[in-house]
Ligand SMILES: Nc1ncnc2c1ncn2[C@@H]1O[C@H](COP(=O)(O)OP(=O)(O)OP(=O)(O)O)[C@@H](O)[C@H]1O
């Protein structure tokens with residue numbers, strides 16, 4: 593397959609020694625990780641390890657208490673969510689968080705709320721409908737009435753409508769049938785080949801390591817292991833603790 597031209601290569605995101613939490617509870621301890629342009633990186637870890645908390649910190653939804661977050665070398669540690677969207681980071685949150693009483697089409701357009709290139713936004717909306725034809729059929733329906741798989745397509749589409757260089761997806765497959773997960777994974781591979789970097793949190797570690805180039809293992813708020821997806825898939829500790837394999 594030929595690679596389509598990419599208008600802006602994805603930004604490089606680097607987290608160095610990040611700590612974050614909620615109130616008196618510290619959840620992230622000294623998290624250091626990076627995502628290069630065009631990469632797919634997975635964050636793997638048990639329930640409560642801090643994966644979603646990291647994504648919230650990296651998208652400006654909760655404050656970074658110490659350490660730094662840089663995008664293309666620029667310090668964004670104190671940036672507001674809109675600044676991070678402008679810097680090319682889009683976040684598809686755990687649970688999808690669609691506007692359930694708004695139409696599918698309006699949910700998708702919400703992803704473009706910071707853009708003023710109306711003609712291009714309209715063209716991107718058509719691209720989302722081409723990528724996920726069911727969303728075109730359902731475009732006037734309230735998002736709250738979509739099936740789980742359709743909601744995830746809508747949430748990913750909304751993220752892409754910001755034209756990010758890096759898409760962060762929290763729990764791609766949760767609650768979805770294997771066939772839908774395959775379809776979503778295929779779409780993500782295609783847009784990654786076109787240049788989009790992806791940071792993925794995924795309960796199904798086998799699926800995550802199949803999709804990702806590299807991964808970081810987070811345990812109780814700390815990065816305990818990192819490496820190529822191939823190396824981690826053959827690491828006995830990872831296989832036993834996270835893949836249910838001997
Ligand atoms: N809004 C919040 N207020 C207080 N504590 C929170 C809040 N959100 C998360 N936590 C706590 O932070 C810790 C990490 O939660 P987080 O949601 O980041 O984990 P996770 O790795 O995404 O887990 P899961 O795989 O279950 O989604 C947990 O102990 C959780 O109880």
Ligand SMILES: [Mg+2]
Pocket residue numbers: 643644645686762
């Ligand atoms: Mg989570």
